[in-house]
Amino acid sequence: MADRPRILCLDDEAYVLDGLRRYLRVNYDVVTTTQPQEALDLLGADEDGSVAVVVSDMRMPQMNGVAVLEQARRISPDTTRVLLTGDADLHSAVAAINQGNVFRFMLKPCPPDDLKATVAAATEQHRLVRAERELLEATLKGCVDALMDTLGMAQPALFSRAGRLHRLVERLCAKLGVADAWQIEMAAQMGEIGAITLPPTAIPVLEGGTPKSDAEAEMLARLPHLADSVLARIPRLEAVREIVRHQLPTDRNPMTPLPEDAPEGARLLQAVREYDALVWRGMPPDLAVATLSSRKIHDRETLRVIAEVGGLRLPNEAVREVTIDDLTIGHELAGDVYSAKGMLLVARGQVITERLLIRLRNYEMTTGLQGRILVVDL
Known part of the structure; x- marks a missing residue:
């Protein structure tokens, strides 16, 4: 019944x-x-x-x-x-x-x-x-997850940030009970896809969100438009594109709010991106939330829930070392993992997937791995 x-x-x-x-x-x-x-x-x-x-x-x-x-x-x-x-x-x-x-x-x-x-x-x-909505969400989410997973293996330093943003947005939307949260989660991931155009020297700039020159600032400012041009080729992602298009640089001066016509999902993602940039530069999470609050441009409830879910962990907090045999799907890396020849295989902040685990085990059996494997100790 x-x-x-x-x-x-x-x-x-x-x-x-x-x-x-x-x-x-x-x-x-x-x-x-x-x-x-x-x-x-x-x-x-x-x-x-x-x-x-x-x-x-x-x-x-x-x-x-x-x-x-x-x-x-x-x-x-x-x-x-x-x-x-x-x-x-x-x-x-x-x-x-x-x-x-x-x-x-x-x-x-x-x-x-x-x-x-x-x-x-x-x-x-x-x-x-x-049924159509569920099929659309599942199909698009599966495609995007596979794409970001593949790009994460090819360019680990670039796409670890997309994973961090996605996880925080997912937790935030669940706490806030946001409708159509998948659109914001997808925007958090796909909004970073324009980063493949960045030169290697600009990768640290992307992670910390602080450019050192006008040229780097311009490159970061163009990323949402580049991502939008990619999303434009995928049908029925208008809402996701709208969220991505409204994203502003996290270091803008002065710290202006998003335009009044920006969707709520764009506002939420902007707060998460600014929070991520502050924490990844080494600011304690509680101070990062206080900094966002002092800007007076973000929704108070959003900031409260960001503080509640704990946000992103600092790389040197609550970590433990594991062997390659102990590394499992779902582990969040607290440090970069390199091959024995010094090639970055997986960047810190990424969550181990089946494909990433196979990649690391293959390198361990062939060229070997360099240094320790550190994961977040939940």
């Missing part, structure tokens, strides 16, 4: 809700309310997106159905919206379609068979939207 689709019904007439519940309860988990704000609150509290369909009356004292469904669309975009009204008003129908993006527009009294057919179609629409 618990896995039945959930239908949220809103009407200011209790007897109408009784009828909807009676017709639908056999196949659905029906939730009813006479209060528009309560319906919106229920949608807002539905973190797992279990409300498949919302059926709203048109004419109610506190708020009309178009306004309810318009807000419902923003709160829970995957939930299918159905408007139920006793007025065959063309203006209302047009408003419902344009503003609330309703799936169906039904007239009272609605025959039970028509109601059931409409709710069944709306439920299927919700399933298709969720």
